[in-house]
Amino acid sequence: AKAALEDLAVEADRPVLEGEPAVVTQARKWVQETRQRELRAEILMRDQELLSHGPREDLLRAERDKAALDLEGIRERRRQLEERLNERRRVEAEQARSEAKAATLAAVGKHPLVQTLAEENARLTEELSRSTAALDRVDDEVAETQRRGKQIAEEFRSIRQRMEIAGLSQAMGQILLDRRQQLPDPAEFREAAKARERAIAETTLRQIGLDEERQRLRDVDGLVDELLADLPPAERDQGLQGEVREQLERRRELVEKTRNSESAYLRALGELDFAATELTTTVEGYDLFLAERLLWVRSSAPAGLDTLTDLPRALAWLLNPKGWVEVGRVLLHEARSSPLFWLWLLAVFLLLGKKVAIRRRLVGLAEELRRVRTDRFEYTVQALALTVLLALPLALLFAVIGWQLTGSVETTPFAKAVGSAALAVSFSFFTFRFFSLLCIKGGVADRHFKWSGAVLARIRREFGWALLLFVPTAFVTAVVYSYRDIAYTASLGRVALLVLMAGLTVFAARLAHPTLGVFQNLVREHPEGWLTRLQNLWYPLMVATPLALAGLTLAGYTYTAATLLDSLVQALWLVFGLVILHQSVVRWLMVTRRRLALQATLERRAARAAADQAADPQSLASLAVIEEEVDLASLDEQTRRLINAVIFVTALVGLWAIWSDVLPAFSKLEDITLWQYTGMVEGAETVIPFT
Numbered sequence: 001a002k003a004a005l006e007d008l009a010v011e012a013d014r015p016v017l018e019g020e021p022a023v024v025t026q027a028r029k030w031v032q033e034t035r036q037r038e039l040r041a042e043i044l045m046r047d048q049e050l051l052s053h054g055p056r057e058d059l060l061r062a063e064r065d066k067a068a069l070d071l072e073g074i075r076e077r078r079r080q081l082e083e084r085l086n087e088r089r090r091v092e093a094e095q096a097r098s099e100a101k102a103a104t105l106a107a108v109g110k111h112p113l114v115q116t117l118a119e120e121n122a123r124l125t126e127e128l129s130r131s132t133a134a135l136d137r138v139d140d141e142v143a144e145t146q147r148r149g150k151q152i153a154e155e156f157r158s159i160r161q162r163m164e165i166a167g168l169s170q171a172m173g174q175i176l177l178d179r180r181q182q183l184p185d186p187a188e189f190r191e192a193a194k195a196r197e198r199a200i201a202e203t204t205l206r207q208i209g210l211d212e213e214r215q216r217l218r219d220v221d222g223l224v225d226e227l228l229a230d231l232p233p234a235e236r237d238q239g240l241q242g243e244v245r246e247q248l249e250r251r252r253e254l255v256e257k258t259r260n261s262e263s264a265y266l267r268a269l270g271e272l273d274f275a276a277t278e279l280t281t282t283v284e285g286y287d288l289f290l291a292e293r294l295l296w297v298r299s300s301a302p303a304g305l306d307t308l309t310d311l312p313r314a315l316a317w318l319l320n321p322k323g324w325v326e327v328g329r330v331l332l333h334e335a336r337s338s339p340l341f342w343l344w345l346l347a348v349f350l351l352l353g354k355k356v357a358i359r360r361r362l363v364g365l366a367e368e369l370r371r372v373r374t375d376r377f378e379y380t381v382q383a384l385a386l387t388v389l390l391a392l393p394l395a396l397l398f399a400v401i402g403w404q405l406t407g408s409v410e411t412t413p414f415a416k417a418v419g420s421a422a423l424a425v426s427f428s429f430f431t432f433r434f435f436s437l438l439c440i441k442g443g444v445a446d447r448h449f450k451w452s453g454a455v456l457a458r459i460r461r462e463f464g465w466a467l468l469l470f471v472p473t474a475f476v477t478a479v480v481y482s483y484r485d486i487a488y489t490a491s492l493g494r495v496a497l498l499v500l501m502a503g504l505t506v507f508a509a510r511l512a513h514p515t516l517g518v519f520q521n522l523v524r525e526h527p528e529g530w531l532t533r534l535q536n537l538w539y540p541l542m543v544a545t546p547l548a549l550a551g552l553t554l555a556g557y558t559y560t561a562a563t564l565l566d567s568l569v570q571a572l573w574l575v576f577g578l579v580i581l582h583q584s585v586v587r588w589l590m591v592t593r594r595r596l597a598l599q600a601t602l603e604r605r606a607a608r609a610a611a612d613q614a615a616d617p618q619s620l621a622s623l624a625v626i627e628e629e630v631d632l633a634s635l636d637e638q639t640r641r642l643i644n645a646v647i648f649v650t651a652l653v654g655l656w657a658i659w660s661d662v663l664p665a666f667s668k669l670e671d672i673t674l675w676q677y678t679g680m681v682e683g684a685e686t687v688i689p690f691t
Contacts, residue, residue, distance in 0.1 A: 173297035395430030421478030
C-alpha cells in the first residue's frame with residue numbers, strides 16, 4: 001500500500017499532457033486523490049492491526065489452550081464412560097457365565113437336546129467373557145499408545161525448539177544421542193501391526209458367524225419345531241418344547257451380547273491401529289530428525305589429558321570384581337530358573353565335543369572331488385555347513401550368555417552392559433572363525449574353490465591375529481558404551497575405539513595389498529583390469545578410511561566414528577559373504593560343466609564302440625559327420641555374466657540396507673553453500689546459493 005501511495009504521488013507530480021481537456025485532467029486528479037485517501041485508510045488500518053497483533057496473538061493462544069483443555073476434558077469424560085461401559089460388560093459377562101453354569105447343572109438328567117443347547121450356551125458365555133477381557137486390554141493399550149505418542153511428540157517439539165535456540169552443541173549432541181537410544185524400535189510396531197491385522201480378521205470372521213446365528217435365531221418357534229422334528233413323537237411333549245425354547249431364547253440373548261462385545265472390540269482395534277500408526281509416524285519422523293543431525297555434532301570433548309587421567313578409573317571400574325560377581329550371580333539365577341539356558345549350553349558342548357569328527361569329515365569330503373564321476377556340488381554345500389558348525393560353538397556361547405544377561409529379571413546395569421557386548425561381538429567372532437576355518441588346508445577354499453596356497457596362508461595369518469585383537473577390544477568398547485557413563489566412554493571407550501581403528505588399518509593394509517595381499521593373483525593375471533588400474537585409488541582409500549575415523553574419534557565425534565565404523569564392518573562382512581556366494585556359484589558351474597563334458601565323452605565312446613561292433617560302412621561314415629553339440633564354454637560364459645549381474649545387484653541392495661541409517665545425515669550437506677551466483681527467479685534478480 002505504501003509503495004502504491006508513492007507511485008500515485010509520483011504520478012500526481014507529472015505535468016499535464018499538452019492538448020488534454022481540462023475536464024479529463026480534473027477527473028484524473030479526483031481519481032488520484034480518491035485512491036490516495038483509500039490507501040492512507042488502508043495503511044492506517046494495517047497499522048492498527050499491527051498494534052493489536054500482540055493481544056490478538058495472546059487471545060488466539062489462550063483460545064487454543066482452552067480448546068486443548070476442553071478436548072482433554074472430553075477425552076477424560078469419554079474414558080470414564082468407556083470404563084463404566086466396560087465394567088457393565090464385565091458384570092453382564094460374569095452374570096451370564098454364572099447363569100450358564102447354573103443352566104448346565106440344571107440340565108443334567110434332562111433330554112440330551114436340552115443338555116446340548118445348555119452346553120452350547122455355556123461355551124458362548126466363555127466366548128463373551130473372553131471378548132470382554134480382550135476389549136479391556138485393547139482399551140488399556142489404546143490409552144497407553146496415545147500417551148506415548150503425545151509424550152514423544154511433545155519431546156520432539158521441545159527438541160526442535162531447543163535446537164533452533166542453542167544449535168548443535170556438544171551438550172545437545174549428548175541429549176540427542178540419549179533420546180535416540182530411548183526411542184521405541186519400529187520393528188516392534190510392525191510386529192504389533194501384523195498381530196492386530198490377524199486379530200481384526202479373526203474378529204470379523206466371528207462377527208459373520210454371530211450374524212448368521214442371530215439371523216437363524218430370529219424365529220425361535222420355527223427353530224424349536226425344526227429341532228423337535230428329528231425326535232420320535234413320544235419325546236415331543238410340551239415340557240421339552242418349553243425347555244428348548246427357553247435355551248434358544250437364552251442363546252439369542254447371549255448372541256446379541258457377544259456380537260455387541262465383538263463390535264466394540266473391533267472398534268477398539270481400529271482405534272488402537274490408528275493410535276499406533278500415529279505413534280509410528282511420530283517415532284520415524286523423530287528418528288529421521290535425529291539421524292540427520294547426530295553425525296554432525298560432537299558427542300564428547302576432544303581428546304586431551306583428561307582422556308589419559310580418567311583411564312585408570314575406567315579400567316578399575318571394568319575390572320572391579322564386584323561387577324563380575326554380579327554377572328556370575330545373574331547367570332547362576334538363569335541356570336536355576338531357565339531350562340532353555342541348559343539346552344543352549346548342551347548344544348554348545350555337543351558342538352565342541354564333535355569338533356574333531358566334524359573336521360575329519362570336512363577334510364574327507366575333499367577326497368570325493370578328485371574324480372569327475374564322484375564330484376558333486378552337494379559336497380561343497382556340506383563342507384560349508386560343516387565349516388559353520390566348526391565356527392559356531394564359542395560364538396553361540398557368547399550369544400547365549402548375552403541373551404541371559406540382558407533378559408534376566410535379576411540383571412544389573414553392569415551385567416546388562418556385559419550381555420549387550422557379548423551379543424554385539426558374537427557375530428563378529430563367528431565371522432572371523434568362519435573365514436579362518438574356510439581357508440584351512442583341505443577346507444572349502446583350498447579344495448572346493450581352488451584358491452592359491454599363498455592367498456590362503458595370508459588369510460589365515462591375518463584373520464588369526466585380527467581375531468585375537470578385534471574381538472576383545474570390541475567387547476570392551478561395547479561394554480563401555482552400553483553402560484553409558486560419559487566419563488568411561490570419553491576415556492576407556494575412546495581408547496578402545498582407537499585401538500580398533502588402528503588394528504583395522506593394519507588389517508586392511510596387509511590383507512588388501514595389491515602385490516602381497518589376497519588380490520595378488522588377480523593383479524598379476526589381469527594387468528589391464530580395473531582392479532590393477534585403480535589400485536592407487538582403492539588401496540590408499542581402504543587404508544585411510546579407518547585412520548580418518550580415528551581422527552574423528554580424537555576430535556570428539558565418537559558417535560559418528562562408531563556409527564561409520566559399524567557400517568564399514570557390516571559392509572566388509574557383506575563383501576566376504578558375496579565372495580563365498582560367487583565362488584560357490586562358480587564351483588557349481590564348474591561341476592556342471594565337467595559332468596556334461598564327461599557325459600558327452602561317454603556317449604561318443606559308446607557310439608564309437610557300437611559302430612565298431614556293427615562294422616557297418618555307413619555307420620563308420622556317419623561317425624565322420626561332426627554333430628552339432630551344445631557350446632559349453634559359451635553357455636558357461638553367459639551364466640557367469642548373469643551370476644555376476646545378480647551378485648552386483650545384491651551388493652547394491654545390501655550396501656543400501658547397511659548405510660540406510662547413515663544416509664539421512666548427508667542431507668545436511670545441502671545446507672552447506674559452496675558458492676553463489678546471480679539468477680532470475682520469478683522475474684527478479686536473486687542471489688542463488690550452490691550447495
